[in-house]
Amino acid sequence: MKIHEYQAKQILASYGVPTLRNTVVTTADEAEAAARDLGGGLVVVKAQVHAGGRGKGGGVKLAHSPEEARQVADEILGMQLVTHQTGPEGVLVRMVMVEEGCKIARELYAGIALDRAQGMPVLMACAEGGVEIEEIAARDPDAIKKAAFDPDRGLRPFQATALAFELGLEGNTVRKAAAMFVALAKAYVEKDASLAEINPMVITEDGDVIALDAKIDFDDNGLYRNKDVAAMADASEEDPLEARAKALDLAYIALDGEVGCMVNGAGLAMSTMDVIQVHGGSPANFLDVGGGATLEKVTEAFRIILEDPKVKAILVNIFGGIMRCDVIAEGVVAAARDLGLSVPLVVRLEGTNVEQGRKILAESGIALTVASDMTDAAKKVVAAAKGN
Amino acid sequence: MSILVNKDSKILVQGLTGATGSFHAKQCAEYGTQIVAGVTPGKGGITHNGVPVFNTVADAVEATGANVSLIFVPPPFAADAVMECAAAAVPLAVCITEGIPAIDEVRIRLVLEGSATRMIGPNCPGIITPGECKVGIMPGYIHKPGRVGVVSRSGTLTYEAVWQLSERGIGQSTCIGIGGDPVIGTNFVDALGLFLADDDTDAVVMIGEIGGSAEEEAAAFYTASGSKKPIAGFVAGATAPPGKRMGHAGAIIAGGKGTADEKKKAFRAAGIGVAESPADMGVTMARMMVEAGLIDASAVDT
Numbered sequence: 038m039k040i041h042e043y044q045a046k047q048i049l050a051s052y053g054v055p056t057l058r059n060t061v062v063t064t065a066d067e068a069e070a071a072a073r074d075l076g077g078g079l080v081v082v083k084a085q086v087h088a089g090g091r092g093k094g095g096g097v098k099l100a101h102s103p104e105e106a107r108q109v110a111d112e113i114l115g116m117q118l119v120t121h122q123t124g125p126e127g128v129l130v131r132m133v134m135v136e137e138g139c140k141i142a143r144e145l146y147a148g149i150a151l152d153r154a155q156g157m158p159v160l161m162a163c164a165e166g167g168v169e170i171e172e173i174a175a176r177d178p179d180a181i182k183k184a185a186f187d188p189d190r191g192l193r194p195f196q197a198t199a200l201a202f203e204l205g206l207e208g209n210t211v212r213k214a215a216a217m218f219v220a221l222a223k224a225y226v227e228k229d230a231s232l233a234e235i236n237p238m239v240i241t242e243d244g245d246v247i248a249l250d251a252k253i254d255f256d257d258n259g260l261y262r263n264k265d266v267a268a269m270a271d272a273s274e275e276d277p278l279e280a281r282a283k284a285l286d287l288a289y290i291a292l293d294g295e296v297g298c299m300v301n302g303a304g305l306a307m308s309t310m311d312v313i314q315v316h317g318g319s320p321a322n323f324l325d326v327g328g329g330a331t332l333e334k335v336t337e338a339f340r341i342i343l344e345d346p347k348v349k350a351i352l353v354n355i356f357g358g359i360m361r362c363d364v365i366a367e368g369v370v371a372a373a374r375d376l377g378l379s380v381p382l383v384v385r386l387e388g389t390n391v392e393q394g395r396k397i398l399a400e401s402g403i404a405l406t407v408a409s410d411m412t413d414a415a416k417k418v419v420a421a422a423k424g425n
Numbered sequence: 426m427s428i429l430v431n432k433d434s435k436i437l438v439q440g441l442t443g444a445t446g447s448f449h450a451k452q453c454a455e456y457g458t459q460i461v462a463g464v465t466p467g468k469g470g471i472t473h474n475g476v477p478v479f480n481t482v483a484d485a486v487e488a489t490g491a492n493v494s495l496i497f498v499p500p501p502f503a504a505d506a507v508m509e510c511a512a513a514a515v516p517l518a519v520c521i522t523e524g525i526p527a528i529d530e531v532r533i534r535l536v537l538e539g540s541a542t543r544m545i546g547p548n549c550p551g552i553i554t555p556g557e558c559k560v561g562i563m564p565g566y567i568h569k570p571g572r573v574g575v576v577s578r579s580g581t582l583t584y585e586a587v588w589q590l591s592e593r594g595i596g597q598s599t600c601i602g603i604g605g606d607p608v609i610g611t612n613f614v615d616a617l618g619l620f621l622a623d624d625d626t627d628a629v630v631m632i633g634e635i636g637g638s639a640e641e642e643a644a645a646f647y648t649a650s651g652s653k654k655p656i657a658g659f660v661a662g663a664t665a666p667p668g669k670r671m672g673h674a675g676a677i678i679a680g681g682k683g684t685a686d687e688k689k690k691a692f693r694a695a696g697i698g699v700a701e702s703p704a705d706m707g708v709t710m711a712r713m714m715v716e717a718g719l720i721d722a723s724a725v726d727t
Contacts, residue, residue, distance in 0.1 A: 122668070151527055153637040153675070156534045156608045171680035187535060188528050229526050258500065258674060259526035288672035292664075303605055303672025304579020304634055307661040308703035311685075314664045315702045323665070325672040356581045356588070358550060358564050388584060389564050411585070412704040 038255040039087040040269045043134045045251035048228060048266075049235070052220040055247050059136035061085060068110030071135040072103040079138030082109045084130040087274045089169075089252065090120035096130060099138070106135060131273060139247060144237035145204060146170060147218060149225045157185040158225060160192055160218055164204045166237030192222035206240075213246040214238070228266055229259020278322075278341050285337050287326060294319025295349040295422045297342035297380075299335075299369075301326050301360040309354045312411050318419035321348045326360070335368025336375070343376050350422035352414055353384045355394075362386045362394030370401040378403060381421035385414040427554035427599040428574070428619040428626070429517060429545075430493060434558050437462040437485045437515075439506045440497035442473050449497065449521075449562050450476065456559040461489040483513040495551065495560050496520040503547060504529040507610075511540040519560050520546035520610070527674060530608035537610060544610025548673065550580035550602035561602065563587075571596015572719075573710065574620035576613060577632035578605050578639070578673070582661060582703065586630050589707025593724040595714070598626040605634070605673025613643035621652045627719050628655045630710050631697065633688055635662035636676045640688040644695035655717050657710035658692040659700045660685045 040048075046056045060071035072080045084096030091097050096118045100106035110133050117127035144166030152159040162182045163173055173180055182203040184196040197215035206214050217238065225233045232254040239249045260267045272280045282289030288303065292310075296318045300306035303325045310320040322345065326338050342351055355365045365386065373382070385408040386394045398405060406421070408414035436453065440446040441463025451474055454460045462485035463473055469480030479485040482494065494515045498506040503522040510518040525547050537544055545552055551561015555568035567584055569591040577583040583602050590597060601616050603609055613631060620626045633640035640660060647656060663685040665671050667678040678684050689699050700709040711724040 150679075151531070151607055153607045153639075154642070157531060158528070174680070188531055226528055229528055231527065256527045256674070257670075258524045259528065261501065262526075288670075290666070290669050290671065292666065300581075302579060302581025303676055304577070304582035304632065304661045305585060305703075307579075307634060307665055307671050307676065308582055308585075308659070310664040311661060312702050312704060320664060323669075323671055356584045358562055358580060358584055387588060388567070410704060412702065415704075 038257055038260065038266070038270060039274070040253060040266070041085040041087065041271065042083065042251060043085060044269045045253040046248060048224055048253060049221070049248055049251055052224045054217055054220045054235070055245060057137050057139055057247060057249070059134050061132055061134050062110070063114070063132045065107045065111040065114065068133060068135050069103045069107035072100060072106035075135065075137045077103055080106050081136050081138060082106055082113060083134045083136065084113050084118055085132045085134055086118055086128045086130055087271070088118070088120045088122040088128055090122055091118065094118050094120040110135070128274070139239070140242040141239045142242045143240040145214070145240070146236045147221060147238045148232070148234035148236065149221060149230070150232050152185060155185055158188060158222070159183050159185045160200065160222055162200045162204055162218065166239070170236070186222060188226045191226065192219050194219060209244055210240050210246055217246055217248070228253070228263050229256045230254065231256045278345060282324070282338070282341055285334055287324065287334065287338050289341060290323040291345070292320050292322050293347070294321045295347055296418055297321045297345060297348035297351040298354065299324050299326060299338055299342060299351070300354045301356065301365070305354065305356055309352065309411070312415040313352070313419060316415040316419045318415070318422055321345055332364055332368050332371070335365055336372045339369055339372035340376060343372065343379070348380055350381045350383065350418050352418040353382070354411065354414055355386050355388065357386070357388030357390060361390040362388060363390045363397055366394040366397035370397060370403060373403050381406065383408050383414055383418040383421060385409070385411065427557065428623050429599065429601070430552055430554050430558045430560055432557040434493050434560070435459050435461045435489060435491045436493045436495055436560055437464055437482065437489065437491035438495045438497065439464045439482065441465060441476060441478060442468055443497060446497035447474065450474065450495070452565070453495070453559045456565040458558045458560065461491050482509045482515060486513050486515060491515065493517045493519065493560055496522060498522060500524040500526070504533050507533050507544055508536045511536050511542040514541040516541060516543065518542055518544045518610070519551045520544055521549065521551060521562055522546070523548040525606065527607050530606060533610070534608055545601060546604040546610060548606045549604035550583060552599065552601045554599045555597050563600070563602070567591055568600065569596040572598050572625060572627040574598050574623070574626040574629040575600040576616040576620070576629065577602055578634050578675070579632060579661060582632055585703060586632055586659070586706040590630070590710065593707055593711050595707070595711060595720065595724055598623065605675050607637065607675040613639045614646045617643055617646060621650055621654055626654070628657070628710060628714050628717070630706060631656055631658045632706070633658065633660045634673065634676050635660070635665050635671065635678050635685050636683040638683065641691040644691040644697060647697065648695045655713035656697045657700060657706065657713055658697045659703060659706050660688045660692070661703065
């Protein structure tokens with residue numbers, strides 16, 4: 038799950054990470070008032086959207102007066118912000134953060150992610166801030182200093198201090214930067230984050246160390262024990278069909294193609310997309326109905342696919358393990374009856390209770406094509422989507 | 426022979442009395458697996474579907490000699506359930522549970538390190554030695570005893586591969602679903618090491634997916650091993666968009682890394698045969714086995 042920058046800063050601030058004073062607003066009037074409340078001097082107006090790369094897309098602007106803050110907020114609010122993470126259509130900016138300015142002496146990077154090869158969370162720090170860590174990793178991997186840590190012991194102060202020295206920090210800023218690293222690690226573990234970044238982490242001309250920008254992504258599996266985080270979800274940032282699927286605990290991702298897919302199991306769902314492409318089609322979605330889906334869930338999953346206007350044909354590909362083929366068949370029949378089947382449907386069933394499943398489909402009277410294996414299914418559905 | 430489980434394995438089921446645990450323990454027993462105990466704290470002393478239930482793993486092991494635990498405990502308690510296996514020195518813990526927080530999986534890993542316990546999973550279908558022992562949720566009837574090892578990050582895709590093999594008359598020695606999460610107990614390298622050392626496994630099907638670098642590490646391991654056992658591979662997610670979690674917590678292309686293309690490239694460089702379509706996993710393995718003189722050419726034409 039993703040959250041906005043202002044929310045990430047709230048979380049980090051609660052762990053003692055210094056941030057600048059800011060206000061989140063939705064109108065230009067409010068932006069002007071917020072700039073005035075912050076002292077009337079230099080402020081930064083920043084679009085609050087989940088995508089990264091906001092600055093390059095014109096979503097972050099300086100304002101030297103409250104009047105200018107109003108003007109730039111007016112430009113940013115309501116714009117379709119296009120960044121390298123949004124796709125060409127961009128995302129609508131609904132709110133901006135007005136934050137006080139500061140005098141930057143140095144920009145650094147600090148971030149934590151799970152190192153899968155090591156099976157440990159790793160704090161990465163770099164003397165170069167404000168650029169994406171992937172870019173630095175590709176260009177100069179040795180510039181990234183790393184420290185792995187045990188979640189229950191946390192990042193030890195000596196590890197944090199050593200990192201600060203490795204970045205070339207001196208004097209008081211060593212202690213302040215190390216404290217920020219330790220706090221970031223604590224937040225990462227306690228909030229079940231999957232990525233926590235302070236980028237840039239700045240050292241001001243006064244020697245303060247501040248989180249100038251912050252980003253936290255969360256492990257969805259940890260949300261059950263972080264209700265405060267779960268409450269920060271912003272449905273307006275998500276694809277509406279994806280949001281609905283999520284509420285039903287279905288793994289659904291909207292794609293650009295024309296073949297709707299309903300599959301059980303993530304690996305089979307991914308490879309169903311792949312096999313559609315091998316045979317000249319393009320998947321409209323990834324949908325894993327999961328291992329133990331109920332009749333209601335299958336019905337709703339099918340409904341989501343049917344409501345996608347891009348879908349020209351549907352492929353149901355099930356290999357029943359826990360998931361029983363008869364439950365899938367009943368769900369498909371119920372949804373098709375309920376919604377009316379407007380596009381061709383190809384079904385491939387195999388596995389647990391396959392005979393009952395096939396029988397339910399055959400006796401339903403619904404117009405569908407039965408496929409014998411994945412290749413057959415892909416060929417048939419791609420042909421159907423092309424109107425053949 | 427086989428790896429990790431066989432007809433002599435004695436299984437205890439953590440979470441036996443829950444709906445999922447009940448259902449699958451019964452299916453395993455019907456397959457011929459020895460289900461010797463259940464563990465549900467507070468229900469020790471009862472018998473559930475003919476299986477004695479204990480309060481702790483240690484009690485169950487002492488009373489029954491169980492040497493494998495099959496875990497169906499919900500995500501908030503699953504990490505503790507695996508750690509209990511380590512404390513009781515159960516050699517193998519097979520954790521089916523999906524939805525365990527990644528940070529808890531790190532905690533499990535740290536506890537298991539240096540312990541007597543190997544974990545398979547979590548978020549996996551389990552392990553089966555066809556005709557002998559089924560410890561998991563896979564449909565038993567699609568399997569056929571034989572000499573091909575199967576290892577996979579995905580559940581249903583494993584069934585697909587097994588089905589394609591069995592349809593061609595190619596049986597399996599052992600099939601392991603290692604799980605789709607970012608931190609798992611047994612990875613490709615571990616499983617491959619066991620299969621390459623197993624005298625009764627002639628060839629291996631390895632099914633990867635996008636995310637992480639486990640496939641690349643397995644390819645490097647295979648090259649370094651010098652083994653001549655043929656391996657057929659598939660990588661799911663060639664069409665997956667970057668930055669999106671494809672169902673499995675671990676199936677995500679992050680920062681441009683972990684793409685299907687990179688993994689297939691690593692497979693090819695190591696001499697692992699790559700099936701381009703998931704429908705071709707079985708035939709790819711069959712062709713390689715024919716070439717190695719392991720099976721008759723008729724398995725390719727089916």
